[in-house]
Amino acid sequence: MxxxxxxxxxxxxxxxxxxxxxxxxxxxxxxxxxxxxxxxxxxxSLGLQPKRTRSFIEKELKDWELFGVEGHFNQQKENIWYNFHKYSKKALAGIMGAKEEEVVSMNNLTVNLHLLMVSFYRPTAKKFKIIVEAGAFPSDQYVFESQLNWHAFHGGNKLFDPVEALVEIAPREGENTLRNEDIINTIEKHSEELALVLMGGIQYYTGQFFNLKEITEAAHKAGAYAGFDLAHAAGNMHLKLHDWDVDFATWCTYKYLNSGPGNVSGIYVHERFGNSPEIPRLAGWWGHKQDERFKMKKGFIPMEGADGWQLSNMNIIAGAAHLSSLEIFSEVGxxxxxxxxxxxxxxxxxxxxxxxxxxxxxxxxxxxxxxxxxxxxxxxxxxxxxxxxxxxxxxxxxxxxxxxxxxxxxxxxxxxxxxxxxxxxxxxxxxxxxxxx
The missing domain is CATH 3.90.1150.10 (Aspartate Aminotransferase, domain 1)
Known part of the structure; x- marks a missing residue:
């Protein structure tokens, strides 16, 4: 343009x-x-408050007042709390370029990044490396460090060197941003040992948006997964995660998605993984098969799609603030x-x-x-x-x-x-x- x-x-x-x-x-x-x-x-850093947010929150406060615990199931309510995680799916799918079953609102960003790495970072003695951008936001850096240290020792033996496993891509000397060709070349160079490419969608310091599609293609060619922290891209860029074949992603909603300070995060998991109960994950009650959840039995059966990564029931008050902003995004596109x-x-x-x-x-x-x-x-x-x-x-x-x-x-x-x-x-x-x- x-x-x-x-x-x-x-x-x-x-x-x-x-x-x-x-x-x-x-x-x-x-x-x-x-x-x-x-x-x-x-x-x-923090999006502004939509004027309609107050009414969304007050509605749930009123339902809490009127119904108490029955707010989870009472059919007189517009938003049944038991299904609250479903109400954001259509808007999130549009924002992230995903299918509705591939997205869900839950937890906070760093928690979600850890949960997704449990599923998609499965190092072996041969393939153990993670490629990231140098100077990633500190919370991401701490996730990488702790996950590598967690996995490095297996059965009392050192599986790999966690320092060697972290491959950081930096701009060339005298340049401020990464060249896409250098990212692709680095993936190809480490392909034999590469397990995961995990980068920000937008680099928080420089504001550079990476070519998620080509990075994903290169990672898959190397036999590795591709995931992204989209904290600065969600609600900012026109994303097409499903079409780009991205494996997984997570984001916060308090920046461009205007959901309030420290508010709920969200995840995307490609449909090829969402319906596979064999994929490892840390399970929680709210991710268990919904129609069997209250049977209170042993044996975790994940819900289909991204919902199967949920841990706990939705924070309704925070979720209401999230819905108020998503309504605006649905109107605008x-x-x-x-x-x-x-x-x-x-x-x-x-x-x-x-x-x-x-x-x-x-x-x-x-x-x-x-x-x-x-x-x-x-x-x-x-x-x-x-x-x-x-x-x-x-x-x-x-x-x-x-x-x-x-x-x-x-x-x-x-x-x-x-x-x-x-x-x-x-x-x-x-x-x-x-x-x-």
């Missing part, structure tokens, strides 16, 4: 006026700090959301480059190709660094600072506007001018 931009307020307002999704900004609570509405660029995202992020990029023409202050380390990024730009500050970030925050720009010198900006298409991008550019220029004095 090609677009000509203009560095004027009139142009920004015109883009907002023509935006088919403009009404959805009114669906969200925009934070007000020191009496002023902020420019919110941290949807990649990922294709429309992604179309605006490309335009909005592109406009912000254009404005920053205009400022850089006067004096190069920033290096945008996020890929320039819209197909290789979502709605995030990571700015490496060549000058001023944290001092500039602090000035922006004092001016009502709620952005994200990452050591050593990066400002992350995430213009979210559901609630950020083109006029905000123009306003931010003015604040940025004024802040730079003040620092130069």
């Amino acid at each position: 090609s677009q000509s931009y203009e560095n004027t307020l009139a142009f920004a307002k015109k883009m907002d006026q023509e935006d088919p999704l403009k009404k959805y900004r009114q669906e969200f609570h925009i934070p007000v700090i020191d009496g002023k509405q902020v420019i919110y660029y941290t949807g990649n 990922m294709e429309a959301l992604r179309s605006k995202s490309i335009l909005l992020t592109g406009y912000l990029e254009y404005l920053i480059k205009e400022i850089n023409k006067e004096e190069k202050i920033f290096e945008i380390i996020t890929p320039e190709n819209p197909e290789e990024r979502g709605c995030q730009l990571s700015l490496f500050t060549l000058k001023y660094g944290k001092s500039l970030f602090d000035k922006l925050m004092k001016r009502g720009v709620l952005a994200d600072w990452r050591e050593p010198d990066v400002i992350r900006l995430a213009p979210v298409p559901l609630y950020n506007t083109f006029e905000e991008q123009y306003q931010f550019a003015q604040i940025l220029k004024e802040s730079l001018a003040a620092l130069k004095q």
Whole structure:
């Protein structure tokens, strides 16, 4: 999609006026700090609260009040708690590009990553290596470390060296992002010993979106599984997990999916595994065959699809908040959301480059190709660094600072506007001018 931009307020307002999704900004609570509405660029850390969330939560609170434990089964209720995990499936399938039976909301992201590795990381003395991106988010790094240490010793004997087993792919010298060819070449190089490729869908620091389809194909060719942490991709990119033949994935819902701080995660498991009771997993009561669950017998029989990985019954209050945001995604659709995202992020990029023409202050380390990024730009500050970030925050720009010198900006298409991008550019220029004095 090609677009000509203009560095004027009139142009920004015109883009907002023509935006088919403009009404959805009114669906969200925009934070007000020191009496002023902020420019919110941290949807990649915590999405804003949909205004309809309160009514969704209050509905379940009222049902709890009226029905108590019978809320799980009472047919007078709209949402029977016993089936609550089912209500998000249609929306999640659309967002993730999956079949409904391949997705389910459950637990938190790190818990789910551990659970999925139990099933899909099955090392042997010959095939034991995991390929990851260097500099993955710390929680992922800790999962990798602990899983490798857990599996390295078998029957008192050392099966493999956990340090050698972790293969981290880093950008080339002098580059900020990974080349897809280097990822594929690394998979091919370690194919004889490779058990699993497990990467983020979007690299949290640089904002780079990886080619999940080609990575999955290369992993399968090497006889390995391919899984992804989609924390920064879910609700951001137009994903097609089933068509791309991805084996498994997990994500959080409090970033672009706007479900609330620390809220429920979700998983995707390809249908070829979902109906295979032989695949190893850590079992829980809620993952047991639903029509036999209350027989309370020994012998775990997993539900079909991703549901068979569930452990405990759904957190209803958290799940209600999740449903409120998913309703918006169902109304909008990922294709429309992604179309605006490309335009909005592109406009912000254009404005920053205009400022850089006067004096190069920033290096945008996020890929320039819209197909290789979502709605995030990571700015490496060549000058001023944290001092500039602090000035922006004092001016009502709620952005994200990452050591050593990066400002992350995430213009979210559901609630950020083109006029905000123009306003931010003015604040940025004024802040730079003040620092130069």
